[in-house]
Amino acid sequence: MALLSTKPETRVTAFYLTFYMGPGAAVMFLPIWLSEKGISPEQIGLINAVPIFAILTLNLVIGRLADRARDWRQVIVIGALIGGIVPIGLFFVNEFWGILLFWTLASMPGGAVGPVLDAAAMRLARRNGSDYGFMRAFGTLGYMFFNGFTGFLVVWFGSAVFVPLFVGLVILRALVSLQLPLFRAPDEQKVLAAVPVQSPAGGLRAVAKPWFILPLFGFCMVFGTHFVLNAFGALLWKQQGVSEQIIGPLIALGSASEALMMFVWRRFGSRVSARHLIVISALAAVVRWGIMGFEPGVPVLVLLQMTHGITFALGFLGCVHFIANWTDESIAAETQSLFVVGQQLLSIIAVTGFGLLIPSMGAEAYFVASAFALIGALCIWLSIRLQAPKPV
Secondary structure, three states, X not given: OOHHHOXXXXXXXXXXXXHOHHHHHHHHHHHHHHHHOOOOHHHHHHHXXXXXXXXXHHHHHHHHHHHHOOOOHHHHXXXXXHHHHHHHHHXXXXXXXXXXXXXXXXXXXXXXXXHHHHHHHHHXXXXXXXXXXXXXXXXXXXXXXXXXXXXXXXXXXXXXXXXXXXXXXXXXXHXXXXXXXXXXXXXXXXXXXXXXXXXXXXXXXXXXOHHHHHXXXXXXXXXXXXXXXXXXXXXXXXXXXXXXXXXXXXXXXXXXXXXXXXXXXXXXXXXXXXXXXXXXXXXXXXXXXXXXXXXXXHHHHHHHHHOHHHHHHHHHHHHHHHHHHHEOHHHHHHHHHHHHHHHHHHHHHHXXXXXXXXXXXXXXXXXXXXXXXXXXXXXXXXXXXXXXXOOO
């Protein structure tokens, strides 16, 4: 009850802390757990890609419903509750088709409400003058902790610990969602709110233009390459001789870099245009994946994981702010969901493609990911050429 009496930002931060704990555990051990059950790399790619495709069919609908609801909170809580119940089915499956079904059903609720949560938290932060990056960073901290901690749990208790751990974490997320505040501004606040110099778009058609779509599409390509790391990174490192006790902290180090970027974002994020930050993120990804293709040792992997805050967090925050800069609150969740749809589409292409390339190329498939990120950087650069960023 004490948490319910705290300010809205604190309650949102608490939910973010639990939101990515389950995925944090999964990115560490899901591919290894699947491999131990006799699932092939191609099938692992499908198990990671099919949930993305399923979420893809829901995102725009969920975003539109959330924008039309009395408050975004309703959709977020319902999604979290469903996401806490469905994964219990993982206790009862062991073969490919059963795992594919329940992993897809377990992934859909969180994936569908994630963009709604980001849009709602961003609007709350802007209205109250608080820091969205600070709230979102705690999601990364929860993700990071279970990146590292899961590796030790697996060493201590074996692969049987994975499903109970994952299910327990998503149930915790569901319980914490119940204390979320209302996100929308009261009517009197909307009346008193300052009117921006240039009014943001109040409909998707107003921003359905190349200069607006290109940077989001470009970063979606970069995002897809990160999903490749999530799906296969741990498995490739294990095949290269890196132990689980090192793999967990390596993944956690990337998350720590991401969290640090989110904590310090407010100090410089308003000084550089969003799209310039996004293109920097994309170019850093080109370099990161290019080096990964050479199967570097652990010391170099440490340095590469430390760039995760640039290759992912910098671009992600840039996109969220770019959307908020150019759109109205009435389409906040729908536009954010559209952005996530792009991420999912490109992730499907990246993960399924990588699953096909790994058997023949191994870690050299990262060279393809580097080229993917380069095309994304070119898309962002072209947007800047078409429409100059707003003054910062």
